[in-house]
Amino acid sequence: MNKRKFIVAAICLLVSLLMLAACQPGAETSGTPAPSPTPTGTVQQDIAMKAGDVYKIFFCETVTENQWVDGVTGIRADETRQRWLDFQKQYGVTVTWIASSYADTWITAVPAAAAAGEPVCDIFDLGGPCFIPLCINQGGVPAATYYVNLDDYSQYTNFDDNGYWNQSAIEAVGYYNGALHVVVPQDIGIGAASLSQVCFFNKDLLASGGHSAQEIYELYKNGEWTFEKFRQIAIDCSNIDRDVYGLTATRNYLSVYSLICANGGSVLTNNEQGIPEFTADSEQGLTAVNFFLKMCREDNIVLLDNGYWQEEAPFFKNGRAVFMLTYANRVNENEASGGALYQDENIKYGIVLPPKGPDAQDYRSDKNWYTPFAVFKGHDNTAGVVQCLSMYICPEYAVDSQEAKLLMEAEGGAYFDDEESIQTLFDAVEKNVTTSYMAYWDFGTNGVGWLTTLPMDSWIKGESTPEVDYAAGKDAVNQTIAQALGAR
DSSP states (O other): OOHHHHHHHHHHHHHHHHHHHHTSTTSOOOSSOOOOOOTTSOOOOOOOOOTTOEEEEEOTTOOSTTHHHHTOOSTTHHHHHHHHHHHHHHHTOEEEEEOOOOGGGHHHHHHHHHHTTOOSOSEEEOOSGGGHHHHHSOTTOOGGGTBOOGGGGGGGOOTTOTTTBOHHHHHHHSEETTEEOOBOBOOOTTHHHHTSEEEEEEHHHHHHTTOOHHHHHHHHHTTOOBHHHHHHHHHHHOBGGGTBEEEEOOGGGHHHHHHHHHTTOOSEEEOTTSOEEEOTTSHHHHHHHHHHHHHHHTSOOEEOTTGGGOOHHHHHHTTOEEEEEEEGGGGSTTTTTTOOGGGOTTOOEEEEOOOBOTTOSSOOEEEOOOOOEEEBSOOTTHHHHHHHIIIIISOSSOTTSHHHHHHHHHHHHHHOSSHHHHHHHHHHHHTEEEOOGGGGSOBTBTSHHHHHTTTHHHHHTTSOOHHHHHHHHHHHHHHHHHHHHOOO
């Protein structure tokens, strides 16, 4: 049996064992249902949900009712469905993932309905950080008129428990006009690392340039995986005559954001009032941007096909690049169609964290994407809706629990063939830096994405520089962000 197929089967067994262990004699029981235990073992006793309640959840990719639990695929699909069924049975409620008929208009249509007093759902999956400002500031209607302040129901929730809810992300994007409107659940298993930035490498292309995966792992383990080591190996392994480059540019030039973080920098940094301001023009930021530009212009080792809009994974999969700085989840992208990286037996790959920049003390992994949730006003039992969000949307286990670690090992083994890459997944969780810039990515010409890397083509051609463009545009970006947030 193929190793990866064997490990997928092992995951099913692992999940069954975890569920069985939770039901063993000696486990505490209670006549009153209670939310998931926190990492300290305490439980929340107040139950606001009422038997017979119906809680509707909107997720933009759910095109038929309950598709998210009835039609989801992947190695944990059965567990996802069973948890949904068990939750409803335990509390006597109905949790419905409503069908979306909005296509791409959901970003405005769903919050607009709530702002008009006719919400189509109770719990709103906002899709990602870049959609939050658009959804929160709907038609000039104050968010507080149609979004619930989740802090008002703290006795029924555990949103302040970092084991289940991402406190860094909540701090970065959750508060508007002083009210907590958005929360972000933790992920477990490989999901805990899948949206963190890592460095993929092609083992065969490394060998063709006189290097090896083991060399990369040793450098990484010893803290010597640096910008310059990365650059030199990329140069050694590039073969432009054979159309092989050292590095993909990556969509939106995401490589640059990864390098900024890896050098100790930040695209946005909160000021004393808690308002993010543009800081990619810091010494750490500019060092990283200009390092990337050097590889483009002087070394000619960056694959620039399609520029800002490059989809990097197919290029890497087809052997056109040695390295790829991107999300860890590129390993299973297009899984349903059979086109995922891990499903291709012809490519040997591994991962480490992005190389350490000269201004950084340790490895850092940029985590710019996560799933935000909010609750609309209008349900007869708002406290029950908020508690449903807190208990059902949070992961089954705390992110730092033994169960979560076992799932990481098992799921990681389905996608990566060596222990060093699986260890990197754990490192990505430990060393990730939750960032907020995706929430302010696109405000027309004043968006963070427009300023940070959209001018890259002109910088590569020498028509301008990041120093010039950042100085000219940062004040407008800062003003736009401040206006979007209101008084925090």
